[in-house]
Amino acid sequence: MSCLFCQIIDGSIPSTAVYQDEQCYAFADINPQAPVHILIVPRVHIASLAQTGPEDTAMLGHLMAVSAEIARSKGLGAGYRVVANTGSDGGQTVGHLHLHLLGGRGLGWPPG
Template sequence: MATDCLFCKIIEGKIPANRVHEDELCIGFPDINPQAPVHLLIIPKQHIASQAKVAAEHTPLLGHLLATAAEIARTRKLDGGYRVVVNTGDDGGQTVNHLHLHLLGGRHMDWPPG
């Protein structure tokens, strides 16, 4: 855990979050600035600063995060589709330096995203 990381503090329970999912590897909770009717963050419990810091050893974890996103989408009845986004670095729009997936759904998603 990184002591100055917002998401690590949420994982540790030092900052409250409405956890909609939790297992041994990750947690999911609503984004505080939702961009869709369903906008959840799925974060690994292991601190990885960003997608740019991912290594081959993280492959099982990344698969688990994507499978978790699909599971949550099914439970949220996002049958019409959804989007999974990983913002990486400042230019990619990453605002918290802890790897996380955005799960967005509940409306039509336009392309390009912006």
């Protein structure tokens, strides 16, 4: 059985799409931690940022560029945060690389 995000990408599990192209799919988080909380995931299954290598540089850059494009489209000119939780100690709960785009309110530091 494929992972949760692979199932969302292939449409087996419904989601609210925000952006999609040949490399990635972005959708609204079902448990938002900010007024805008979008997940940006590569279409290829990679377990986490820790499993990426030099061959993934272009894809990783694309995910960041898409994050900025979505932030602009959501009117987050006052600021936003892009996060990649990695591994259990880093707070990763789904074993598929993904970025969180959070915005729409002031975000404190350090995060919880």
